[in-house]
Amino acid sequence: MFDKKLLEEVLGTAMASGDDFAEIYAERTRNNSIRFIDGKIDRINDNFLSGVGIRAFSGTRTIYASTTDISREGLLRCARSVSDAMGEGCAQISVVLTPTTVVDNHPVRINPCDAETKIKSDILKQACFAARDYDEKIAQVQGTLGGVDHSIMVANSEGLFVEDRHVRTRIVINAVASDGRENQSGGCAPGRGMGLEMFDIFNPTDVGTHAAKQALVNLGAGYCKAGQMPVAIENGFGGVIFHEACGHSLEATSVAVGMSEMCGKLGQKIANEKITAIDDGTIAGAWGSVNIDDEGNPTQRNVLIENGILKNYMIDRLGSRRMGMPMTGNSRRQGYTFEPTSRMTNTFIDNGPDKNEDIISSIEYGLYAKEMGGGSVNPLTGAFNFAVREGYMIRNGKICEPVRGASLIGTGSQILQDIDMVGQNLATGQGVCGSSSGSIPTDVGQPLIRVKNITVGGR
């Protein structure tokens, strides 16, 4: 994207106040999405983002400046604002960049931002019509097919100079079922770090049908009764439980500043021994994968918890300085307007020793959370909450009537101890995680698990 000499000059300028590290991040992103509603394509969003963020460190103090002005003057002005904000000074820093080539582990066949609109609208309509035609109670179907083509460049005062490109595709279908009095909704939203070839894996008809079925189940469901009970949480997006209850508390963003209940617990048993949890940004074509993180480091497979023992945190450059621990390839940001921080990639609980059928049959009275919605967590106390999107009561070891409006609340440290059965059907689900460095794609995942006791919110 930029001339090497210019970048070296810009980095030197950013460090003029004697900072010990500087970095330039440049981004060019095409965002393209098609929306379907009321039987027709009604909107196409087509946006191009282009800008630069410059960051400097002095110890653990950081200065960040971003701009859309990518001319030589614009970059130098941005760099000067960084060094001015750091303090007075006229240090002569010379930086020499060494270009490095990134190995692309996620090659893309059909870039969704280059593909003809007709091809994309056909895929989207196939999914939406499948949902609409599934049952006469389906009153409305809304769908979006979105593609992102994200090119980044990272150069820093240690000589790193890399470029990478990351393409992702996602289809989101929401169906509303109505009986005239009430509305209930259902959804399905698979995504991959791939191009349109992701629809070789996901048949659009199945995606639409899934959304419609869920809306109908909820329309026929009564309210979930509130109280404490055992809960079986299904695979896929059920992994949001780990993402919220534990993942955020293992990010350096909260650990390095003493804001996590997981501080100082490395090597300690923090979970049931059946739990092994992993953050892996290298999985080919996965929604949360990238070749390099947003500080230019290759992503890794990081074992966070092994047989219940806390093994590692997810650490970015600033976190690494604060904690005195190595970086783990987890630094991420939505784009150039955000300073990066430690974030998750594809985070999941690995398969365990229990048979899935044993998990259900072990529960006399409880909840089967077939599909989870989103949630949130307070990393300091570990208190989390999340919504159950499709749930059923379990009676005498059998899955019975559907219930709606349930939510699960608890604390991370407690639920990690209370997950006492881990099944064997590991699968992932896609989410968009929001935090201080913006919204980024993350995968969550797990096999079917049992939580022996948790508060179920209902009415």
Add this chain to the structure above:
Amino acid sequence: MDFESLKKSLFDAAKSAGLEEYEIFYTADSSVSAETLKDEISAFAYGVAGGVCFRCVVDGRMGAASSELLTEEEMKALVARAVSNARNIESDDPAIIFEGSESYGKTDMPEFSMPDAAKIKRGALELQRRTYAESELVTEGTQSYMFAGESEMRLVNSHGLDLTNKYGVHGAYVQAVVNRDGESEENFEACGEIESDKLSELPAKAVKGAISKFGAQGVETGTYDVIFSSKQTRALLSTFSPIFSARNAQLGLSLLRDKEGEKIAADCISLIDDPMREGCMVQTSFDGEGVATYKKSVIEGGILKTLLYDISTAKKAGVEPTGNGQRSSYAEPVTIAPYSFYLEAGERTLEEIAESVENGIYITAMKGLHAGADAVTGDFSIDSEGFRIRDGKICEAVKSFTVAGNFFELLKNIEAVSSGLSFGLSSGFTTFGAPEILVRDMSIAGK
């Protein structure tokens, strides 16, 4: 590229493409912020961003494309992309580039000047110092933050309409962390001010709020009368505000469809939408399509007076647009949203309202509304914190329970609205405001 050359380049490209109806929407923002940790500035950021969106009508359909790369070449490409996008639209929704309203109101925003970096840094440090000084229990993790931003927008179209707006926002927040005998609690408070003398209450409020959570216990599952704090009522209003969009109603995604003129809320409920509310830092006299904005009652004495309309939904419904087709940045498509959207205050104070509650909960925090609430159905089940109310008095702290219900039912069941109306910080053009509300017999799940 300055705005005039950008406009010329886009208009020339539009004319050579044979377009007759087209529009440029341009936004430019700058922002500065400082964050503290312990006793120093841990992060300082400043940014300049902005871009342009080109919209045009081709064969009765609207196409759009936007970009941050403001070069001659990109402007030509933008017009071509918008035309191609229009050709791929199938919807018969009315596509209109607006000729302009007869007249526009006058905004009267508080004076704003963009503070320099040094002022923001000093302000954040001072706030942090005062937060630590509040109590010996204040501990690591406590952060103070100060920010300011300025935005400019311009809407120009082929009918000769040319509208501009410029506004600035600033504010501060404190995240207080307290520790007592190994038990940690935190509390977040925000305020739309940056001048030292106007921020005197923020550190105390943040720290007291955190300390008041110590020793919080669970509550027994059951049915309780609930008072939602002003902040939490605002959170509910914000989560469920999409139900007032005419677009959602027309698509069957809001249960307020065909309910205009009907009673949808308790008598004590009046809901106002005001784009030029006195004292609000973000005001506008025109919306993202160029329609004049105005103050209106959305609910009056429990009756739904109007939904919020943009041009397209108004035309479909055979009514006038209400000036709610918003665009707060160049990259955002026109979206129906409110401005200063607030529940009118009642007469009694919080304490007076609490007096009527024998067995209840005063809810002061709710988490995960984005996941635990559904605007299409109105259902919510939300992780909450607060205080028990016993025999009319607000008593001990409680936590780890959910409050569940349905927003459409809740609107009808609000028994009282307090006199304590307060507003949150603006997000784009939208600011929510509410007093405390009392709702009888809510489902609480706890122990």
